[in-house]
Amino acid sequence: MTAVVSPAPIxxxxxxxxxxxxxxxxxxxxxxxxxxxxxxxxxxxxxxGKSPLTFFSLVWTGGFGSAxxxxxxxxxxxxxxxTGLAFAIPARIGLTLLGAEGALxxxxxxxxxxxxxxxxxxxxxxxxxxxxxxxxxxxxxxxIGLAGWLRxxxxxxxxxxxxxxxxxxxxxxxxxxxxxxxxPASANKPSTMPMGDAYRVGSIPGTSVHWGLAxxxxxxxxxxxxxxxxxxxxxxxxxxxxxxxxxxxxxPVGFLVVTCCAxxxxxxxxxxxxxxxxxxxxxxxxxxAGYGFTGILVAFLARQNPLAIIPVAIMFGALDAAGxxxxxxxxxxxxxxxxxxxxxxxxxxxxxxxxxRIPFLQPRKTGDRT
Amino acid sequence: xxxSSLFIVLIAMVGGAIRVSTPFMFVALGECxxxxxxxxxxxxxxxxxxxxxxxxxxxxxxxxxxxxVLFAGLSGxxxxxxHGYICKxxxxxxxxxxxxxxxxxxxxxxxxxxxxxxxxxPRLEAIPLGWWSSNPSIEQALQVNPLFLxxxxxxxxxxxxxxxxxxxxxxxxxxxxxxxxxxxxxxxDLVRLLATAAGGFLSGIGGAFLxxxxxxxxxxxxxxxxxxxxxxxxxxxxxxxIRCVYAALLFGAAGAIGPSLQSVxxxxxxxxxxxxxxxxxxxxxxxSARSKSAAREAPGELSIxx
Numbered sequence: 001m002t003a004v005v006s007p008a009p010i011x012x013x014x015x016x017x018x019x020x021x022x023x024x025x026x027x028x029x030x031x032x033x034x035x036x037x038x039x040x041x042x043x044x045x046x047x048x049g050k051s052p053l054t055f056f057s058l059v060w061t062g063g064f065g066s067a068x069x070x071x072x073x074x075x076x077x078x079x080x081x082x083t084g085l086a087f088a089i090p091a092r093i094g095l096t097l098l099g100a101e102g103a104l105x106x107x108x109x110x111x112x113x114x115x116x117x118x119x120x121x122x123x124x125x126x127x128x129x130x131x132x133x134x135x136x137x138x139x140x141x142x143x144i145g146l147a148g149w150l151r152x153x154x155x156x157x158x159x160x161x162x163x164x165x166x167x168x169x170x171x172x173x174x175x176x177x178x179x180x181x182x183x184p185a186s187a188n189k190p191s192t193m194p195m196g197d198a199y200r201v202g203s204i205p206g207t208s209v210h211w212g213l214a215x216x217x218x219x220x221x222x223x224x225x226x227x228x229x230x231x232x233x234x235x236x237x238x239x240x241x242x243x244x245x246x247x248x249x250x251x252p253v254g255f256l257v258v259t260c261c262a263x264x265x266x267x268x269x270x271x272x273x274x275x276x277x278x279x280x281x282x283x284x285x286x287x288x289a290g291y292g293f294t295g296i297l298v299a300f301l302a303r304q305n306p307l308a309i310i311p312v313a314i315m316f317g318a319l320d321a322a323g324x325x326x327x328x329x330x331x332x333x334x335x336x337x338x339x340x341x342x343x344x345x346x347x348x349x350x351x352x353x354x355x356x357r358i359p360f361l362q363p364r365k366t367g368d369r370t
Numbered sequence: 371x372x373x374s375s376l377f378i379v380l381i382a383m384v385g386g387a388i389r390v391s392t393p394f395m396f397v398a399l400g401e402c403x404x405x406x407x408x409x410x411x412x413x414x415x416x417x418x419x420x421x422x423x424x425x426x427x428x429x430x431x432x433x434x435x436x437x438x439v440l441f442a443g444l445s446g447x448x449x450x451x452x453h454g455y456i457c458k459x460x461x462x463x464x465x466x467x468x469x470x471x472x473x474x475x476x477x478x479x480x481x482x483x484x485x486x487x488x489x490x491x492p493r494l495e496a497i498p499l500g501w502w503s504s505n506p507s508i509e510q511a512l513q514v515n516p517l518f519l520x521x522x523x524x525x526x527x528x529x530x531x532x533x534x535x536x537x538x539x540x541x542x543x544x545x546x547x548x549x550x551x552x553x554x555x556x557x558x559d560l561v562r563l564l565a566t567a568a569g570g571f572l573s574g575i576g577g578a579f580l581x582x583x584x585x586x587x588x589x590x591x592x593x594x595x596x597x598x599x600x601x602x603x604x605x606x607x608x609x610x611x612i613r614c615v616y617a618a619l620l621f622g623a624a625g626a627i628g629p630s631l632q633s634v635x636x637x638x639x640x641x642x643x644x645x646x647x648x649x650x651x652x653x654x655x656x657x658s659a660r661s662k663s664a665a666r667e668a669p670g671e672l673s674i675x676x
Contacts, residue, residue, distance in 0.1 A: 171645030342474030
């Protein structure tokens with residue numbers, strides 16, 4: 001372990017201190033995993049008689065080829081930043097939470113439900129939209145906060161409980177959308193009442209990208225600062241490193257766990273708000289789009305670093321944006337992107353094994369020190 | 371609700387429990403074996419979906435549903451073996467790998483499954499165990515699929531084999547104490563690899579049931595977390611194959627509440643009752659999480675109960 005060794009001899013022998021080594025690893029290994037995934041996926045394509053070159057050039061064109069496609073990619077990156085944060089923040093405190101999908105759906109649904117009375121009674125959008133966003137963040141926060149609470153105070157495995165809560169969230173939405181809150185005009189696809197153009201979140205000036213991207217960027221920076229530069233973040237990371245030590249130090253572990261989970265849920269809920277208020281205009285089954293699950297992959301690839309989530313989310317947003325183009329030009333099903341994501345995910349986890357084991361990055365063993 | 375419709379609902383729930391429980395049962399038995407060896411495979415949902423697709427495609431191509439079942443098992447075996455192999459690498463977290471395999475298996479199934487959404491494949495035949503009754507709803511409920519019986523037989527066999535055979539002892543020892551297994555000269559990685567692969571095989575068969583019997587067609591919304599609930603179910607069943615069967619029946623009955631009520635014309639809250647198995651799972655997890663006997667019966671090497 002690098003931490004055990006006093007840094008001086010290593011610096012002398014390699015000119016690298018352990019911190020630099022771990023930063024290099026944190027970039028080199030995920031990038032290597034991406035390259036390896038690209039190669040594996042190329043083999044997969046070749047086996048199917050498709051050209052990998054065509055595929056990757058189409059992904060580039062569809063994701064970043066024109067001003068339109070760049071904006072499309074950024075638009076799709078917005079919810080991924082938020083759901084990525086929803087995985088990364090609890091991961092810092094040592095929890096593997098898969099509840100972002102459910103929190104996004106429940107958040108989006110709550111926003112749409114709150115909008116119904118607001119629109120009916122003619123509240124102006126500058127009051128209504130913040131209330132909707134608040135409702136979405138609250139719903140998401142409570143939902144994932146509940147998984148955190150169950151984990152800490154009841155010892156319920158948070159991975160499974162958060163996934164179950166996700167299914168329950170979708171069922172709650174379906175229950176209301178198909179019944180009580182169903183707009184009679186939505187015949188084929190049961191939905192809540194459309195909110196109308198007044199209640200639409202606009203685009204960032206000069207672009208066609210909605211404000212969800214700005215919210216994602218700001219939250220990523222804020223949460224980065226919170227997790228790395230504040231006492232709260234330090235306490236949370238310490239809890240993630242060793243719960244017993246944190247308890248022995250008198251840290252309020254329960255509070256930290258529930259708060260981190262609630263923050264995560266609020267992020268995912270906010271993503272749901274933007275899906276409703278900027279894109280769909282009403283709540284229906286389109287909310288269940290898998291952003292929560294892609295967010296897990298985004299967070300893993302970014303190594304749970306809120307700032308690194310931004311470029312990774314944009315990359316996956318581009319992949320998502322290019323999906324349609326690949327589908328049309330190469331006559332491949334839309335699940336192609338899912339296969340690629342799955343390969344990246346598996347390879348990425350395999351690459352975890354290389355941390356601290358890359359030969360040329362390791363400090364030379366000096367005498368009896370190890 | 372009148373007496374007769376209550377009767378119909380109850381019979382429909384029994385039938386539903388028998389019908390719906392089979393995939394739970396297979397996945398749970400597979401996961402039980404994997405967890406007994408001290409590892410968790412959270413990715414069985416992926417095996418289930420891929421198994422469903424492969425079974426349907428296999429049955430459609432060869433014309434034999436049972437060959438489809440076999441192919442489904444083999445696809446699960448491959449995924450399970452990959453999971454088992456990756457998890458033996460140092461610093462790799464088995465839960466995270468499970469999540470990755472969930473998305474990998476589902477992605478593969480959706481990718482290759484596109485051409486099979488339309489065509490109709492030969493399905494598995496049921497055994498009419500309700501022949502003695504003249505009541506159509508009883509006859510309907512007792513249409514039992516052979517896989518259900520296979521599952522029960524398998525649970526009995528597993529329970530016996532884990533307790534009474536050399537192989538069973540090795541699996542249990544690996545799960546309870548890696549150190550003692552190592553001292554006995556057992557290769558822990560190999561045992562866990564085999565246990566995960568076998569678990570994958572079983573969950574692939576569970577998927578075959580979904581596409582070849584009930585609901586009985588292949589589409590992308592076929593599985594709704596059964597593979598995942600089965601993992602929670604194993605904890606609830608305290609790593610005992612026989613109790614896995616009971617738990618699967620309970621989950622099946624919970625899942626059948628909505629459709630049973632609908633069959634007598636109560637469609638109010640249908641979507642709410644759809645959530646019943648998830649809510650049930652959650653409550654069971656809450657109830658069993660801190661229980662002392664659960665902690666005592668858990669394999670010692672298991673990361674999920676620590």
